[in-house]
Amino acid sequence: MHTSKLFTGRLATLALVAIMLFASMTAFSAGRQEAPATGEQDLIILINSDIVSLDPHGSNDSPSSNVRSQIFDTLVVFDSDMNLLPGLATSWEPVGDATWEFTLRQGVTFHDGTPFTADAVAASLNRVTDRDFGSQRLFLFQMISDVEVVDDFTVRVSTEFPFTPLLAHLAHDAAGIISPAALEAAGFDEVEPIGTGPFMLRTWDPGNEVVIERNPNYWGDAPTSATVTYRVIPEESTRLALVERGDAHIAEILQPASMGRVEASQGMNLRLFDTLSLNYIGFNTEQEPFNDPRVRRAVSQAINVQTMIDGIVEGAGVRAIGPISEAVVGFHPTLEGLSYDPAAARALLAEAGLADGFSTTLWTNDNPTRVAIAEIVQNNLAEVGIDVSIEVLEWGAYLSQTAEGLHDMFILGWVTVTGDADYGMYALLHSSNIGAAGNRAFFANDRVDELLDLGRRETDPDRRLALYHEVQEILVQEAPMLNLYHPKWMVAVGAGVENYDHHPDNTMLIRNVVVNR
Amino acid sequence: MSLGVYVIRRLLQMIPVLLGVVFLVFSMLHIVPGDPAMIMAGEQASPAALERMRERLGLNDPLPVQYVRYLGNAIRGDLGESVRNNRAVTDEIFASRYWITLQLAIMSIALAVFIGVIAGIISAVWRHSLFDTMIMLIALFGLSMPSFWLGIMLIFWFSVQFFWLPAAGWGSLPQAVLPVITLGTAGAAVIARMTRSSMLEVINQDYIRTARAKGVKESVVIAKHALRNALIPVVTVVGLQFGFFLGGSVLTETVFAINGLGRLMVSAINARDFPIVQGAVLVASVSFMAVNLIVDITYRFLNKRIELN
Numbered sequence: 001m002h003t004s005k006l007f008t009g010r011l012a013t014l015a016l017v018a019i020m021l022f023a024s025m026t027a028f029s030a031g032r033q034e035a036p037a038t039g040e041q042d043l044i045i046l047i048n049s050d051i052v053s054l055d056p057h058g059s060n061d062s063p064s065s066n067v068r069s070q071i072f073d074t075l076v077v078f079d080s081d082m083n084l085l086p087g088l089a090t091s092w093e094p095v096g097d098a099t100w101e102f103t104l105r106q107g108v109t110f111h112d113g114t115p116f117t118a119d120a121v122a123a124s125l126n127r128v129t130d131r132d133f134g135s136q137r138l139f140l141f142q143m144i145s146d147v148e149v150v151d152d153f154t155v156r157v158s159t160e161f162p163f164t165p166l167l168a169h170l171a172h173d174a175a176g177i178i179s180p181a182a183l184e185a186a187g188f189d190e191v192e193p194i195g196t197g198p199f200m201l202r203t204w205d206p207g208n209e210v211v212i213e214r215n216p217n218y219w220g221d222a223p224t225s226a227t228v229t230y231r232v233i234p235e236e237s238t239r240l241a242l243v244e245r246g247d248a249h250i251a252e253i254l255q256p257a258s259m260g261r262v263e264a265s266q267g268m269n270l271r272l273f274d275t276l277s278l279n280y281i282g283f284n285t286e287q288e289p290f291n292d293p294r295v296r297r298a299v300s301q302a303i304n305v306q307t308m309i310d311g312i313v314e315g316a317g318v319r320a321i322g323p324i325s326e327a328v329v330g331f332h333p334t335l336e337g338l339s340y341d342p343a344a345a346r347a348l349l350a351e352a353g354l355a356d357g358f359s360t361t362l363w364t365n366d367n368p369t370r371v372a373i374a375e376i377v378q379n380n381l382a383e384v385g386i387d388v389s390i391e392v393l394e395w396g397a398y399l400s401q402t403a404e405g406l407h408d409m410f411i412l413g414w415v416t417v418t419g420d421a422d423y424g425m426y427a428l429l430h431s432s433n434i435g436a437a438g439n440r441a442f443f444a445n446d447r448v449d450e451l452l453d454l455g456r457r458e459t460d461p462d463r464r465l466a467l468y469h470e471v472q473e474i475l476v477q478e479a480p481m482l483n484l485y486h487p488k489w490m491v492a493v494g495a496g497v498e499n500y501d502h503h504p505d506n507t508m509l510i511r512n513v514v515v516n517r
Numbered sequence: 518m519s520l521g522v523y524v525i526r527r528l529l530q531m532i533p534v535l536l537g538v539v540f541l542v543f544s545m546l547h548i549v550p551g552d553p554a555m556i557m558a559g560e561q562a563s564p565a566a567l568e569r570m571r572e573r574l575g576l577n578d579p580l581p582v583q584y585v586r587y588l589g590n591a592i593r594g595d596l597g598e599s600v601r602n603n604r605a606v607t608d609e610i611f612a613s614r615y616w617i618t619l620q621l622a623i624m625s626i627a628l629a630v631f632i633g634v635i636a637g638i639i640s641a642v643w644r645h646s647l648f649d650t651m652i653m654l655i656a657l658f659g660l661s662m663p664s665f666w667l668g669i670m671l672i673f674w675f676s677v678q679f680f681w682l683p684a685a686g687w688g689s690l691p692q693a694v695l696p697v698i699t700l701g702t703a704g705a706a707v708i709a710r711m712t713r714s715s716m717l718e719v720i721n722q723d724y725i726r727t728a729r730a731k732g733v734k735e736s737v738v739i740a741k742h743a744l745r746n747a748l749i750p751v752v753t754v755v756g757l758q759f760g761f762f763l764g765g766s767v768l769t770e771t772v773f774a775i776n777g778l779g780r781l782m783v784s785a786i787n788a789r790d791f792p793i794v795q796g797a798v799l800v801a802s803v804s805f806m807a808v809n810l811i812v813d814i815t816y817r818f819l820n821k822r823i824e825l826n
Contacts, residue, residue, distance in 0.1 A: 049784070049787075050784055052601050052602055052788070053601070053602055058602075059601065059602075134567075134569055189603065190602065190603050205613075205776070206602065206604065206609065207614070207776045207780065207781060207784065208776040231774070232774070232776075233685060233774040234771050234774070234780070234784075235665075235669075235771050235772045235773075235774065237669050237672070237673075237772075238669075238672060238684060238685050238772055238773065238774055241672050241673065241676055241677045241684040241685075242684050242685055244677055245676060245677055245680065245684060247683070247684065
């Protein structure tokens with residue numbers, strides 16, 4: 001009797017398990033979408049983190065920007081060499097002191113069929129600059145005071161003060177022009193991603209993938225791929241395995257340690273690209289002993305930055321002399337930096353009355369690269385008699401306490417998202433931006449302030465360059481920050497994948513990619 | 518007490534536990550240091566954006582009011598909206614992710630039970646034999662092996678080197694093989710060890726000796742007399758494992774790019790998307806409680822002498 005009861009019980013359990021297994025198998029087929037059998041190219045790109053928002057005025061993160069830049073066009077565009085090219089505007093010129101007039105491209109339609117006119121430009125820019133909306137990307141457009149529709153294909157953008165880098169800001173993907181019909185429907189909610197770009201949204205499975213497809217009515221050259229899939233694969237070794245197998249074509253690399261594996265593989269190639277980013281060590285220039293430029297220079301000369309680059313990012317970085325990278329407009333190509341020279345550092349310390357060295361702290365957040373940098377700094381500075389204790393802070397506390405000036409030294413990064421020296425240096429070094437706005441070195445220098453203000457107004461490109469070059473020369477001597485390196489973007493590209501390019505702002509340029517099978 | 522009454526009583530007993538869980542989940546937002554609106558909106562947020570965030574999350578009301586509202590909404594199945602993309606939390610969880618995690622959990626626990634129980638019985642029956650030593654060694658190995666490492670190795674060999682199985686994703690049977698092995702292995706190891714020790718304890722009992730003495734076949738002694746009684750602690754362990762799997766197996770889901778509950782939770786924590794974290798924790802807790810209930814009912818099937826109380 002026991003046996004039979006037990007037996008039926010077991011049978012019931014088995015049946016239950018079988019039913020559940022069967023249910024899970026059949027459920028499989030439901031979510032699966034097969035690619036169209038067109039024989040055309042379907043490009044698959046593997047990214048590390050999820051696409052958060054396809055609203056150009058939404059989340060300020062790079063996976064989202066990557067997809068948005070294929071769906072939306074901007075008035076002007078930077079190519080991967082940072083040349084300014086026409087986008088939805090065919091020409092532009094300054095009108096008066098603080099206004100730019102754009103002549104718009106005609107015959108362009110949005111993905112929903114709405115014709116593109118100056119009203120769309122005004123609606124898009126007015127939304128992102130609306131203070132009540134509070135877009136995460138407002139900081140890029142805060143200086144815009146008015147958007148005036150002159151006629152259907154002419155629009156004027158005015159700024160509160162003369163602001164030459166406006167064009168660079170309008171080339172940012174946050175300035176993508178959105179269908180007015182979609183904007184009307186969305187208000188301040190997430191807008192339907194309807195732009196004029198070469199690709200249109202097909203499907204979006206949050207946390208998993210976004211698929212975009214070719215826009216048949218695109219005004220420019222048609223892209224080579226019929227569809228592009230951006231798939232989220234958080235584990236780096238899995239991303240690389242998929243490219244190596246040929247299951248995917250392009251993958252982001254985040255860990256320098258992966259470069260060797262990619263190079264050794266026959267199934268994929270390593271590509272490195274310049275960025276707009278900087279990793280730096282900032283000094284608290286308001287407090288002793290770092291209020292003395294000699295001490296800041298001494299520390300700068302005591303740290304072997306090249307060894308740091310070779311050791312920590314395995315060479316995937318360019319030694320930074322000024323705060324902006326070569327890809328940024330305003331870069332100083334012949335700038336002489338301070339060399340690694342511990343003897344000179346000791347001499348400078350002696351000159352500053354600190355021949356016996358001193359004790360100080362170096363702050364970082366728990367970013368492993370930064371912690372590794374901190375350890376090298378600690379080691380290098382010990383050799384010139386400076387005793388550094390490293391403090392690892394939680395990110396929120398790190399940001400707020402460096403903004404309040406409670407630090408001695410700190411390690412942080414900066415991305416010059418607009419690709420223009422103004423954005424790179426005004427926030428980091430102008431005395432009006434001391435604290436949370438970006439100037440965590442608490443650096444105040446009248447000449448630098450003056451030059452940065454002039455740089456914003458100067459419309460002549462050569463004179464503008466000269467202003468920024470002078471700033472960078474002053475910075476070498478003043479040394480408010482020790483600029484470490486400009487990291488490189490690392491990308492694994494499948495064997496047989498051609499014409500891949502990468503924008504310094506970390507947009508993947510995939511329109512012309514050809515996959516040879 | 519009949520089974521029906523027992524189940525109803527247990528369900529009623531779950532209510533205070535649920536209230537406690539909801540309270541803890543609700544408190545998460547308020548225990549973290551700093552202004553929750555600021556944490557979610559980011560340090561660059563404008564005052565207008567902060568105010569909109571507070572308004573949206575109802576942070577301007579007194580705490581008790583907020584708690585009652587959260588509870589009331591939760592009972593109606595409304596867990597709020599994601600701060601990142603404004604989608605309903607219940608959609609983010611139940612549109613597909615929960616079911617993917619459930620599929621993975623069911624398949625993995627099935628594999629773990631299958632391997633674990635058989636290995637455990639063999640080990641116990643041929644105690645101190647070469648079999649036993651080998652199985653326990655392998656189990657120790659499986660237990661100590663980090664699942665992400667096992668996953669990466671499986672991908673490397675079976676997917677990249679031999680090309681037998683896909684490396685990632687979820688949606689077809691071949692895609693399920695490697696993650697299920699990865700997740701099932703650790704579970705199998707725990708279950709094997711528990712089955713072995715529990716069997717050994719039972720095998721030394723008087724009634725087993727009696728059964729043998731009265732001439733019952735050894736296979737029947739093992740299968741009927743020993744195993745049934747030995748299974749009770751094993752069922753407990755299986756239930757616990759399954760409960761953990763349901764909460765989302767973060768590492769396995771990450772390595773194999775499976776868009777399940779665990780990955781949702783981690784990405785939400787990274788993005789400081791509190792409503793999602795709260796919702797996912799709540800769903801995982803309720804799943805765990807449901808599994809516990811099933812385990813308790815299973816005891817009754819295994820041994821009538823266990824009082825349903």
